[in-house]
Amino acid sequence: MTSEQSTRRFRLFMLVALMSALALGSFWALEVMRRNASDFIPDVTRTAPDLYVDHFSYVKMSETGEPRYHVSGDKLTHNPKDDSYDVVNPVLKSLTAERPPTTLRSDRAEVNSDGSEMHMYDNVHMDRPATPRSERLQVKSEYMLILPDDDVAKTEKPVQITLGESTLNGIGMYVNNATRELRLSSRVQGSYHAPVR
């Protein structure tokens, strides 16, 4: 290999080395600047509620603009730690036109940040009025998880259901108001009253 080739190769190598040093150096400078900036803003998130609303009423609209459901309550508190809400005496009404309006109330509820899950606790009571083609449905339980956007309510706790004249008890329930089905997962005990003739 002639010395001229090796000097050219050496010069090429030096050039590449210089360029990469320059690139790394700029990344390093960027990092230093970024880290300096975050040192000034304390990132400890607050745990205590940062806002509350008394006697609120909240309507969620569907994409096409009609009201989907309405949530109201005596008090709403926002928890910044997990961006969730605590509600006192919540009342959730489904407002979709074609389905019977279901009302759900309880002593308290926890709602996640985008309102897709609503955990209702203590004296949960679901009430769906009768329609010409279906009987009145009432459900009582001590806990229920509501998925308002899919019109679903479910619990693994014991439930007491009255369906028209008949009563049904069981443990573990799944109600889908969109497909209008109700399932009980264990220890079902039903009592149907003979129609008055």
Add this chain to the structure above:
Amino acid sequence: EKADSLKPTNVEADHMAYDDVKQINTFTGNVILTRGTLIMKGAKLVVTQDPAGYQYATLWAAPGKLATFRQKRDGGPDLWMEGHAADRIEYDNKTEVAKLYSKAMVRRLEGTRATDEVQGEFISYDSRAEFFTVNNTATGESKPGGGRIKAVIQPRTENKGN
């Protein structure tokens, strides 16, 4: 007995699914249906209701097991009626007729002593009139060459005081 028809129907089961649109109630897992003195047991029970509020129940036997029913009969302190079927029992609470499908058996008892017993592929038992018909095919009609029908009619002992 007749008084049963005014009593509420109680059902116990492991699971239940209710389809509100078709108003069909499906109970599964050792199902026990009681109504007054009527007791029915099976693996799966489907209850549908007509607009007038009458219920139609179909009770399926667990595979290899029997769907059974037992009911008190009028006209005596300890008169009972029992029956079982290998496939299913259909009970129509408007006409109060129970239909027992495949390897069906119905017997009348006084206390624990069987007085009459009937076996056949299909039995239709009218619990209000306490009258039953037996056919030799599981579909409910009688066809030549179908199953055999066996009936045991015990002699009535004279004036036994009932």
